[in-house]
Amino acid sequence: MDYITIALILAVVGLLFGSFAGATVWRLRARQLVEDKAAGEKVDGKEYKKLLPLTKATIRADRSRCLHCHHTLAWYDLLPLVSWVSTGGKCRYCRQSIGWFEPIIELGMALFFVVSFLAWPNPLTTTPQVAVFVLWLLAGVLLAILCAYDAKWFLLPNKVVWPLTVVATIVAIIRLATAYNTLGALVNLGIAIFILSGLYLIIWLVSKGRWIGFGDVKLGLALALLLGNWQLAFIALFAANLLGCLVVIPGMLAGKISRQTRVPFGPLLILGTVIALLWGGRVIAWYFTFYM
Numbered sequence: 001m002d003y004i005t006i007a008l009i010l011a012v013v014g015l016l017f018g019s020f021a022g023a024t025v026w027r028l029r030a031r032q033l034v035e036d037k038a039a040g041e042k043v044d045g046k047e048y049k050k051l052l053p054l055t056k057a058t059i060r061a062d063r064s065r066c067l068h069c070h071h072t073l074a075w076y077d078l079l080p081l082v083s084w085v086s087t088g089g090k091c092r093y094c095r096q097s098i099g100w101f102e103p104i105i106e107l108g109m110a111l112f113f114v115v116s117f118l119a120w121p122n123p124l125t126t127t128p129q130v131a132v133f134v135l136w137l138l139a140g141v142l143l144a145i146l147c148a149y150d151a152k153w154f155l156l157p158n159k160v161v162w163p164l165t166v167v168a169t170i171v172a173i174i175r176l177a178t179a180y181n182t183l184g185a186l187v188n189l190g191i192a193i194f195i196l197s198g199l200y201l202i203i204w205l206v207s208k209g210r211w212i213g214f215g216d217v218k219l220g221l222a223l224a225l226l227l228g229n230w231q232l233a234f235i236a237l238f239a240a241n242l243l244g245c246l247v248v249i250p251g252m253l254a255g256k257i258s259r260q261t262r263v264p265f266g267p268l269l270i271l272g273t274v275i276a277l278l279w280g281g282r283v284i285a286w287y288f289t290f291y292m
């Protein structure tokens with residue numbers, strides 16, 4: 001298969017996984033609200049009523065529903081992007097606006113699949129190499145769910161963080177097993193884990209969980225396992241903070257963000273990791289050419 005055919009297939013597969021990721025975000029939120037309510041926490045009544053029908057569907061018959069009229073959607077309502085464009089972003093049954101969330105996560109996922117393939121820093125010839133690439137795409141789907149959830153509700157659900165950690169651990173094991181210098185790779189991984197997770201753990205311990213959530217510590221561990229390299233981990237952290245500044249400073253200038261505004265760090269760290277894995281190696285090579 002040639003390069004362009006693979007990229008096109010990945011775009012379509014990415015759209016489908018984006019659709020799955022978008023639906024999963026709402027289902028996770030619905031279950032979270034039910035659990036919070038059962039635990040006696042205060043939940044937003046309006047949001048609870050809106051999302052409750054999503055928890056009633058069994059896994060076998062788990063089909064997406066309209067969040068407004070709760071109409072069960074037909075297969076032609078579930079075509080990623082196509083359905084949204086064909087109805088102008090409205091529900092076919094109640095004409096309420098569906099919003100931009102679905103098309104953005106679907107397009108984002110398609111873009112992630114294609115760009116990951118085009119910018120992949122390693123050859124894709126041996127089975128372990130292809131396995132790491134496929135696992136990276138799978139991790140990307142889970143990362144997209146976490147990104148959206150954290151951005152909306154400031155929480156990284158364990159139901160997604162644990163599967164992500166399993167995928168990332170398999171990636172790390174394949175890398176270690178195929179490394180020329182296993183011990184060196186293990187030390188490298190250890191430093192990466194310290195940079196992306198250990199530092200957060202220290203901040204979490206020192207602030208007794210007030211400055212950052214433990215979710216960031218766990219997410220950092222999974223991201224470090226995916227990167228497996230301390231230099232890339234450093235670039236990921238640097239890129240996350242740089243992106244944070246690019247979001248926060250204009251927001252502050254426009255008066256939309258104050259010192260009290262919570263900025264979810266999860267999406268920034270995830271984006272930083274994607275940048276580091278796909279382009280970090282080139283940044284490091286460039287640095288050593290010019291400054292060493």
Ligand SMILES: [Zn+2]
Pocket residue numbers: 066067068069070071091092093094095096
């Ligand atoms: Zn509707």
